[in-house]
Amino acid sequence: MVRLRLWNRDNLIVAARTAVVCLFSYLAGSEFTSRFHAGTTILGGVWSVVSGIVVLQATLQDTRGSAMLRVLGTLIGATVAAIYLALFPFDPLGMAICVGVTVLFCQAARVPDHARLAAVTVVIVLAVSVAVPTMSPAENALLRFIESCIGAGIATVAVLLTPGSRARREEASRG
Numbered sequence: 001m002v003r004l005r006l007w008n009r010d011n012l013i014v015a016a017r018t019a020v021v022c023l024f025s026y027l028a029g030s031e032f033t034s035r036f037h038a039g040t041t042i043l044g045g046v047w048s049v050v051s052g053i054v055v056l057q058a059t060l061q062d063t064r065g066s067a068m069l070r071v072l073g074t075l076i077g078a079t080v081a082a083i084y085l086a087l088f089p090f091d092p093l094g095m096a097i098c099v100g101v102t103v104l105f106c107q108a109a110r111v112p113d114h115a116r117l118a119a120v121t122v123v124i125v126l127a128v129s130v131a132v133p134t135m136s137p138a139e140n141a142l143l144r145f146i147e148s149c150i151g152a153g154i155a156t157v158a159v160l161l162t163p164g165s166r167a168r169r170e171e172a173s174r175g
Contacts, residue, residue, distance in 0.1 A: 013162060018056060021158045025052035025151040032150060033143055039132050040140075044147045047124065051151030054117060056159065063159045067152035073114030074148040076105045077121030078141035081129075085137035090130045098122045121148070 005011065026045040033044025055070050057063040080102045088094055099119045106115035121144060128140050 017158050017162050021052040021056055021155050022049050025049045025154045029147045029150045037135060047144055047147040048151035051148040052155040055152045055155040060159045063156050067156050069111045069114045070152050071149055073106055073111050073118035074121050074145050077102045077118035078125055078145045081122045081125035082137045082141035085129050090126050095126050
């Protein structure tokens with residue numbers, strides 16, 4: 001019989017840390033985005049949360065590494081989408097080509113694990129361009145990139161400040 005251990009100390013710390021990252025990423029991302037484009041405020045919060053949760057790892061070292069790769073992947077995806085939108089209007093075939101190009105760039109930049117989220121960034125930027133046609137491609141891409149950075153930064157700080165977690169004890173013992 002498999003016994004679930006939901007209520008041990010480390011599980012509670014991980015759950016609380018994830019919830020805190022979710023809350024603060026949403027609040028910071030939506031507040032930031034509201035200052036530049038009120039129409040995408042909620043998306044700004046949600047995109048920050050996605051980045052924060054994706055970046056969050058058990059150790060500070062792993063979280064920092066994941067944050068750097070996430071930021072690089074998002075930069076690639078947002079840039080590809082902005083360039084495409086500066087040249088062409090949204091088109092499903094163009095979206096698919098942009099996703100493929102983004103994955104190739106992520107492979108070349110040695111961030112293949114974040115190619116999927118870089119591709120999702122392309123889709124989000126392109127979808128926002130359809131939903132909010134008055135928003136410039138550059139502003140759209142830049143906001144999505146910064147929102148991603150916000151979530152990644154909050155996740156990193158959360159791991160750094162989490163007292164008493166097993167990951168923190170293991171890092172301390174490694175010296």
